[in-house]
Amino acid sequence: MTPAQAQQHALNELEELGGKPVVLQEDASLPNLARIQIATAARPVHILSYSPKAAPELAYLVCFQCELAKRSLVAAPDERFNVASSADTYRQVEKLVQQMKAVPATMVGSYSRIITDGLGTQLRSMPIGIRADRDLFHAHPELRDQQRACAERSMKENVGCLHPNIRSQAPDLIFLATVAMNAAFALAWGRLWNEDAHATPYRLAGFAERGEQLLDMLDTIPKSPTHDRELVSAWAQMLAIDRLYQIGPVGL
């Protein structure tokens, strides 16, 4: 199979599974490389948006997004879930940020919101994304170059979180959870590639063990999409952020 065939195959599978067409659209305003919005009653198509910058790895990104969408669709409706922040979540984080006294008072609100939402998104996407990536790695060797390019780019960005400037601003609760997940992500790729380059910063900083523990959860909890919520909840608990977010049905 060529990467283009794999891309078409993934789109066809998603369309067959959901019974809804997938619209592929370029979106220069996208903050990340690609995103899929699953069809709803009001929007009877799946919309897969991609940044123009994603062109060299488009086939992989389409397959990856389709894989995530398929996992959501395969799960029974009452198993589909979101990771949501509440007003109380923001209040808790704001309090922690204020205690740090590292961010100007005028920026505490917006900064707290950014790091809270960022961590929630990371918690929702990273463990499931590792699963989807592992499946793609084994099922589509033709996508491995594109997959690696994307993963390496993410890991080079993620490692910036270890910088002392970032650490000095972020509350420990948020910082430690973010970095532990980044470590798990780097270790997951290291296992697949048998190459430890991207995990090295986390080893040196002492986060590898926590990353390994998070990855072990992926081995312990069944792979089926019906267990995705359980996996995300287990990560949240291990990272001590389970009281921060509500991990519940879509639309909670």
Added chain:
Amino acid sequence: MMSPDDPLVFTLAWDDIAPTSLPEDARQPGGEAFRVAVIRFLQKQYEPLGGKARIIFNDADRTLTVHWAKRDGFQSVLEKAQEALSLGDRSVAISLLKALIARTPDNPTQLYNLGMVYSDDGKLELAEDLLRKAAALDPRNAHIVVAIGVVRARAGDLESAIDTLRRAVEIEPEDPFAHQNLGACLLKQGEAESAAAHFRQSLRHSPDSLPSQLGLAQSLESSGSLHEADEVYQGLIKTAGHTPVGEWAKEGRTRIAHALMRKAGSERPDVLMYCLGALERFEEMTDEQIQTLGREIAILGMRGLDINDPSQKYTLKSLPGDFSGMHLVSLMYTAFQRVAPGTDVGIDLSREYAQAVALFEAR
């Protein structure tokens, strides 16, 4: 946004370096021993990966910055070993893998790779020893467990192989190789229906796998689902062509055709008449002409003759007319009985042929 070609760069405060990463006497941030230990740690991590690493200690802000970039075309020793294997240079691969294991004996990937090489070379004890070490280090790795199952099967211990492969399926329920190998062992064990179920699982995740398609066809054939088995064999003949798998599929179709023919009745009057007609026709032909005819049908048969569908017609160069598959097989059988008796033509028409000879001689 970063480019994939950008180097890996990270900065850590000295105080954020985990003491456990460094020897006890080198944990005082900023000291000479600390710097040497950090450099050694990074060297150990990055040296096997090749490329260029730059390590900067910033005394002013007490931080460490590392730049690391891969060298284009760099291959790790493991990659070199894997390439040697793919090129069939097994002795080079074995030397490289042994050297790697001597250096880092606790790397399950290296142990697995060498174990697989030994398994393929028939050195089963060595293979199992290495694979079990790999499994102890990485117990949730289904590929390693599958490899152990294969070694057990190759050693002739089917029960243990099946137990091991079932464990692999538990660990990785979607691994096509685990299902394929479990199916193969169950088929050998005579559990054809269970085997078919695992080959189907394997094909769900790896639909193009020829060994799984062949295994499924053989399992179906063994469990008596002959028509479905025949369909799978037909598909295999198209996709596998003249490979060994394609040839096995052709043999499978011949067996099925034979079995279906025998299922239809004890003796086939149409076959009797075809054989009798052939004996009469051969009276006017030389042995060489008969031999040519027999060979032409045999060659045609290699592409598959449908002997259960009389509406399917074939033509020959050496004999005018349209013939059904069964007619041609009867002609071929009679031809070989005439010019090379005892040749196994892949189908037993001896009873019909004997009656035809009796009728022919009684005319």
